[in-house]
Amino acid sequence: MPPGTAPIGGRAGATVAMGVLLAALVVFPVLRLGAVVWTEGADVAGILGSPGVLTAVRNTVVLAAAVTVAALPIGVGTALVLRRPDLPGRAFWQIAVLLPVLVPDFVLGYSWTQAYARAGFTDAVLGLHWAGLLGPAGVWLVLVVNAAPLVYLVVAVGLAARAEPDLERAARASGAGSATALLTVTLRLALPAVAAAGVLVFVLTLGTFAIPQVLGAPAGFDTVTTRIYADLSLGGDPALFLEAVTLALLLVLVAAACVAPADALLGPRLRSTRPADAQGTAAAPGRRDVRRAQALGLAGYLALTLALPLAALLLSSVTRALGVPPTPGNWGLDHFRSVLTPRTGEALGRSVGLAVVTATLLVVLGGLVAVLERRRGGRTTATLVTLTLVLPGTTLAVALLIAYGRWLSGTLILILLAYLAKLWAFAHRSIAGALDRLPPDELRAARAGGAGPITAVRTVALRPLAPALLGAWLVCFLTALHEVTMSSLLYGAGSETLAVVVLNSQELGRIGPTAALSVVLFLLVAVPALILWWVIGRLAPRRAAGLPGGATRAA
Amino acid sequence: MPPDPALEVVDLEVAYDGTPALRGVSLTVAPGEVLALLGPSGSGKSTLLHAVAGFLVPSAGSVRLGGTEVTGGRRIVPPERRDVGVVFQNYALWPHLSALDTVAYPARRRGAGRTQARSEARAILERLRIASLADRRPAELSGGEQQRVGLARALARRPSLYLFDEPTAHLDTHVRGVFLDELWARRRDSGAAAVYATHDAEEALGLADRVALLSEGRLLQVGTPQQVYAEPVDLFAARLTGPASVIDAPDGGGPVLVRPGWACLGGPLEAEVRAVWFRGPHSDYLAETPLGQLLVREPGPPRHPVGARVGWTLLQSWPLGASST
Amino acid sequence: MCVVLLVLAACGGTDADAGADGEQPEPITLYTCLSDESIQPVLAAFEESEGGAPVDLFRAPTGELNARVAADVRSGGLQADVFWGCDPLTVQALVASDLVGGWTPPEADAIPEEFRTLDSVGGHVLYLVAVHSTDVPAPQEWSDLAASGAVAVPDPSVAVPDPSVAASALGALGWFASSPDYGVDFYRDLESAGAVQVSTPDDVTTGVAQGVYDAGMTTAQSAYAAKEAGSPVDVAWPEPGAVAVHGPVALAADSADSATAKAFFSFVLSEEGQTVLGESGSYPTRPGVPGPTVPDGAPTVSPDWAAIGQDRDAILSEYQQVFGG
The missing domain is CATH 3.40.190.10 (Periplasmic binding protein-like II)
Structure with a gap:
């Protein structure tokens, strides 16, 4: 066996199968979009040169850059604070900072307007509101809040994998204070992870739609995605449809231009051979009052960015009508009744089933790509999967309809394909990170012990990978469960998902039912998330937190 | 007035998640003295070093370095303000720095300019005869080279106490010899004290002025290498410091400890050879005697086959007293 | 001539009214942007009416509706038999692309002239x-x-x-x-x-x-x-x-032969269909049919x-x- 080859799975066969699947899910639909622009003679130069489009493109790029610049320090800071074992309430904070991931982003956008916009919660209680919320500044801030947990996740994994406590201890013992050690060692080691997180946030922000639509569009702040939406909304004009497709392809190109070099540059540096259960811990004890201040800072941040908006949202969902004081006398469950109809139950079953299948397939596919990626040539596939992340849901759905609608229009299979294409990158990236940290010797030992390739993975790799696999499963399941954009375009008779049924019963835009829907979705998502989190916690190997030198204490 | 000890640890207690790792450890290291911490893995050696270096907060007890309390009560001096240099088991070299910059790091932290820190570092690398590695990063260094860079970094700190956390555990025999020779040479001209954690008895006995035996977070015995070897407090301590047999005393005085060199073949007592190992300079015999099984070491190649009946003489023994179990 | 071509195209396409002679009429597909609470009662009433049939519904806001149509057209043709938009511009664009239109039911005469063309008739306003x-x-x-x-x-x-x-x-x-x-x-x-x-x-x-x-x-x-x-x-x-912004209903060009689709179109404009629509919260286009609040005069x-x-x-x-x- 040539050195560097992981003894897992088949050889060329698997690579080819993956390639075919990727081509079917990602490459072919995107190329079909390109063909539409080409064959129907879209005036690409004219579209890209029009002032409105130029403004939208500039807004999008500046916004993505600004969100990245702000989300990175917050996410990195959170990761650094949360690796201190002596942080008061650490386990709680580790879950709490991830909550924004559980909130569908249009819910987050709405909840902020309910909390801080004019006539929102703070306006009602304190007479204070933030006029800038509806506009670029508000879009930026809420996107930052939304993106920071992703940065935290990526950087925390990177820190655990690369910033061994001994490296920082060595710096401290060489005379570096905690701040100097942080700058000269910890952050330097986390740099590839930070850069990877930055690329991810940038690309995701390019393709984000719900928050700019909720907060930016009312103030006339156009991004490429809201522009695409507006193009599709006006009157079925073929020229506008072509403009929408051209803009979507532009996003894909920009994303590819960012992701491909980043993957090529950063990929090898994110590798490490630390044990999969290695945990980032702090090198030296800090001062108790500093820890307390950090915990307080976290609490304040989460209260303002998440707890208050969600509370305001809850209040709106039980308040009978807009403009009446949100006092108990005006409370009622009418909005919930309008959201929870008998048809919702049926759709709920369908949505849960779809989400389970999506998440399970994605974990398997994500794992396979991650394994392939360890071999030569695999990196391209990993980059490819990321491209669908940036495609706005509407456009990806249109691409899939054009590619496969002839046979699959209106079926659940088409929705499933859309979910797979959209979420693959999520599953893949988190699994790849964990797999990288699995020492190859463990698998070799299993093979040497007589296990076949699959048995080796099952018996040796599965257990240490379980938290990562479950985590990836969870993210995919949750996202698929509350997905709206693509399913509302792809569904047909008998394939309505929960979000479709709920959104169809009311026009989106009425705050009461929307708030109720958001609360229902949040609970639907948060409850299984917390249960699974608990399971993951149980499955994760018990860590001897704070053990010096990462040394294992043999009995 | 005698000078303050380089290190004074009193009643140190450390626990991880409620599991005690150190239980009331007290010891002293004189200026210039080398103390070996000998114990099996998990006995608390690393924990003790980490408490001395300031990497963790003990739940009780105090640590004084050169007469200054650095841990005790509510007072915790951070690692960078303790006068110690640390050499790590896994080298702990920073992957993004060259050997030269790694060794220059402590001087930079002292406030030296880049040029001066580098020239100091180069001098240290030259003294350790690894100046040729100056521009390499850890990934381009072998284990032995990495550990010598690690040692150079600790030297650059110019501390009055070195802490070695099993520095040779990951090195193969030959490289380990080179590293230990280097260490021995440095020891002479630095004049600093050192605590050297290891699970290797030969290393501990050969390197240290005194040896501290550690087991399950407790100190079993502290003494000169000769003391801990010849007069172990119990069987466990004896096994830590090297091979030993326990037989009934020929004069009927209860069990006694016999080191391999404390008996020789030929003599009045009877035995049968059960196994023979050729060790190069000497050979080891496992002899079945009426008093029990005995390991005997003789110079030269094996002279008796397995199964041969031989005579033997007991030269020396150590009674396992009331403290033994 | 255009109509003839369309009819030929529809004949070539087969499908459509296979159920016209059977007991169970084939379901037809409706694309609309009306909310569920407005459209569902109309569909239920149609299914129970004389010559009624089940209707498969695709309901989406105008943006998604347009995107779906655009995608349909590029993957084998419009999937809808009847299109019920929320504004005349959308339907005008579909007519211009020969996707819908070419037929309106006789019931259309009851609808005010400003709400209808030769290709579409306002179903709600x-x-x-x-x-x-x-x-x-x-x-x-x-x-x-x-x-x-x-x-x-x-x-x-x-x-x-x-x-x-x-x-x-x-x-x-x-x-x-x-x-x-x-x-x-x-x-x-x-x-x-x-x-x-x-x-x-x-x-x-x-x-x-x-x-x-x-x-x-x-x-x-x-x-x-x-x-x-x-x-x-x-x-x-x-x-x-x-x-007043009316939402025109139009027959898909490919469904020009579908009796069920035509029946649905007629039903929507009929007194009965408009009444159901009015009761479910939308403004009917047919004069004299009660709808939601409109102040006198x-x-x-x-x-x-x-x-x-x-x-x-x-x-x-x-x-x-x-x-x-």
């Missing part, structure tokens, strides 16, 4: 009215909204929906722009009086209900819904009239949709010089 806070007097004329200082509040006090997002807002823009008494200057006056543009009519209602704005232009349906829910708002139908006006369709870009760009864009 939206009225753009003024919604205002109960704290301010009701605007008597549209121009009252632009009267600066009419409402003594320092913050922006009037909201208008964005015509580049909502087709109903575009209809209103088209009507005002072509009206000699108003013109695009009306929007200029609104802007200089501190009016702001929000995204959709629903957003206008929300803002006024929450007290963010004092008044605004929105759909009668959403304004009355907010009022009935208890929000402190009222609804005014200002002179010269609420702008409330004036309405209808834009010239054909003109708006042609001049859209010019009107929009003129408008966007006023309201950013």
Whole structure:
């Protein structure tokens, strides 16, 4: 066996199968979009040169850059604070900072307007509101809040994998204070992870739609995605449809231009051979009052960015009508009744089933790509999967309809394909990170012990990978469960998902039912998330937190 | 007035998640003295070093370095303000720095300019005869080279106490010899004290002025290498410091400890050879005697086959007293 | 000739009315942007009516509806048998692409002329009215909204929906722009009086209900819904009239032979269909059929949709010089 080859799975066969699947899910639909622009003679130069489009493109790029610049320090800071074992309430904070991931982003956008916009919660209680919320500044801030947990996740994994406590201890013992050690060692080691997180946030922000639509569009702040939406909304004009497709392809190109070099540059540096259960811990004890201040800072941040908006949202969902004081006398469950109809139950079953299948397939596919990626040539596939992340849901759905609608229009299979294409990158990236940290010797030992390739993975790799696999499963399941954009375009008779049924019963835009829907979705998502989190916690190997030198204490 | 000890640890207690790792450890290291911490893995050696270096907060007890309390009560001096240099088991070299910059790091932290820190570092690398590695990063260094860079970094700190956390555990025999020779040479001209954690008895006995035996977070015995070897407090301590047999005393005085060199073949007592190992300079015999099984070491190649009946003489023994179990 | 080609194309396509002679009629597919609460009762009533059949529904906001149609066209043709849009422009574009149209049922004669063409007939109608806070007097004329200082509040006090997002807002823009008494200057006056543009009519209602704005232009349906829910708002139908934006129904060109599709089209326009629609909260187009609240003698006006369709870009760009864009 040539050195560097992981003894897992088949050889060329698997690579080819993956390639075919990727081509079917990602490459072919995107190329079909390109063909539409080409064959129907879209005036690409004219579209890209029009002032409105130029403004939208500039807004999008500046916004993505600004969100990245702000989300990175917050996410990195959170990761650094949360690796201190002596942080008061650490386990709680580790879950709490991830909550924004559980909130569908249009819910987050709405909840902020309910909390801080004019006539929102703070306006009602304190007479204070933030006029800038509806506009670029508000879009930026809420996107930052939304993106920071992703940065935290990526950087925390990177820190655990690369910033061994001994490296920082060595710096401290060489005379570096905690701040100097942080700058000269910890952050330097986390740099590839930070850069990877930055690329991810940038690309995701390019393709984000719900928050700019909720907060930016009312103030006339156009991004490429809201522009695409507006193009599709006006009157079925073929020229506008072509403009929408051209803009979507532009996003894909920009994303590819960012992701491909980043993957090529950063990929090898994110590798490490630390044990999969290695945990980032702090090198030296800090001062108790500093820890307390950090915990307080976290609490304040989460209260303002998440707890208050969600509370305001809850209040709106039980308040009978807009403009009446949100006092108990005006409370009622009418909005919930309008959201929870008998048809919702049926759709709920369908949505849960779809989400389970999506998440399970994605974990398997994500794992396979991650394994392939360890071999030569695999990196391209990993980059490819990321491209669908940036495609706005509407456009990806249109691409899939054009590619496969002839046979699959209106079926659940088409929705499933859309979910797979959209979420693959999520599953893949988190699994790849964990797999990288699995020492190859463990698998070799299993093979040497007589296990076949699959048995080796099952018996040796599965257990240490379980938290990562479950985590990836969870993210995919949750996202698929509350997905709206693509399913509302792809569904047909008998394939309505929960979000479709709920959104169809009311026009989106009425705050009461929307708030109720958001609360229902949040609970639907948060409850299984917390249960699974608990399971993951149980499955994760018990860590001897704070053990010096990462040394294992043999009995 | 005698000078303050380089290190004074009193009643140190450390626990991880409620599991005690150190239980009331007290010891002293004189200026210039080398103390070996000998114990099996998990006995608390690393924990003790980490408490001395300031990497963790003990739940009780105090640590004084050169007469200054650095841990005790509510007072915790951070690692960078303790006068110690640390050499790590896994080298702990920073992957993004060259050997030269790694060794220059402590001087930079002292406030030296880049040029001066580098020239100091180069001098240290030259003294350790690894100046040729100056521009390499850890990934381009072998284990032995990495550990010598690690040692150079600790030297650059110019501390009055070195802490070695099993520095040779990951090195193969030959490289380990080179590293230990280097260490021995440095020891002479630095004049600093050192605590050297290891699970290797030969290393501990050969390197240290005194040896501290550690087991399950407790100190079993502290003494000169000769003391801990010849007069172990119990069987466990004896096994830590090297091979030993326990037989009934020929004069009927209860069990006694016999080191391999404390008996020789030929003599009045009877035995049968059960196994023979050729060790190069000497050979080891496992002899079945009426008093029990005995390991005997003789110079030269094996002279008796397995199964041969031989005579033997007991030269020396150590009674396992009331403290033994 | 065009019609002949279409019929031939449909014959070549087979499918369609395979169930016309069977017991169980084939279900037809309806694309619409009407909300479920409006459309479901109509579908249920049709299925139970004479010659009725099950209807597979695809319901989406106009943007998604257009995207779905565009994708259908590029993957084997429009999947819908009947299309029921929320604004005439969307349907005009589909007619222009020969996707729908070419037939209207005899029932169409009962529908006012301004709501129908040779290819489509209005099935429901939206009225753009003024919604205002109960704290301010009701605007008597549209121009009252632009009267600066009419409402003594320092913050922006009037909201208008964005015509580049909502087709109903575009209809209103088209009507005002072509009206000699108003013109695009009306929007200029609104802007200089501190009016702001929000995204959709629903957003206008929300803002006024929450007290963010004092008044605004929105759909009668959403304004009355907010009022009935208890929000402190009222609804005014200002002179010269609420702008009527009808939602045309059209037969898909590929379904020109589908008896069921035609039956559904007729049913929607029939007295029975319009009554069901009126009861479920939408405004019917058929005169005399009871619908939601319309005050006695409330004036309405209808834009010239054909003109708006042609001049859209010019009107929009003129408008966007006023309201950013």
